[in-house]
Amino acid sequence: MKADTEPASPLVHADFAFLQRFSSTRRGARLARRLALHQLDAWGIAYGSEASEAAALVVAELAANAVTHGHVPGRDFELRLLLRAGADTFRIEVSDTRGDRRPERRRPAADGGVEEGGLGLLLVDTLASEWGVRDRQVGKTVWAVLA
Numbered sequence: 001m002k003a004d005t006e007p008a009s010p011l012v013h014a015d016f017a018f019l020q021r022f023s024s025t026r027r028g029a030r031l032a033r034r035l036a037l038h039q040l041d042a043w044g045i046a047y048g049s050e051a052s053e054a055a056a057l058v059v060a061e062l063a064a065n066a067v068t069h070g071h072v073p074g075r076d077f078e079l080r081l082l083l084r085a086g087a088d089t090f091r092i093e094v095s096d097t098r099g100d101r102r103p104e105r106r107r108p109a110a111d112g113g114v115e116e117g118g119l120g121l122l123l124v125d126t127l128a129s130e131w132g133v134r135d136r137q138v139g140k141t142v143w144a145v146l147a
Helices: 026-042 050-068 119-127
Strands: 016-022 077-083 090-096 130-135 140-146
Touching: 016 026, 026 050, 026 077, 026 090, 050 077, 050 090, 050 119, 050 140, 119 140
Parallel strands: none
Antiparallel strands: 016 077, 077 090, 090 140, 130 140
């Protein structure tokens, strides 16, 4: 799937949602990861499970990107988790207020080495069944769907 298209995902109409804003700092990014895991555990996705560990990595990467590349002084970033009852997937969304810097899909270099930058999104691409970016009125949202 192209990174700039929105999937026809039933998770957009979730039964359970968590939404929280965080300061656009490294501390805010760490707190986003911790609260995401706490909320997922409350929804039945147990701490330490494969899904919880994948979510921790994805939230950490997307929050770090929001703080590092999407930071606008005085503006927060937002974490949103969506879960549909009985579904085998859940959705993570991280929104920032800087729409001019869009993440790009990266692949390992042809020689087997690794290009600089964008490696975290390679991790997201590996862990998520689908991910992408959508514009907001102010900024952008990077989303990922995990099993």
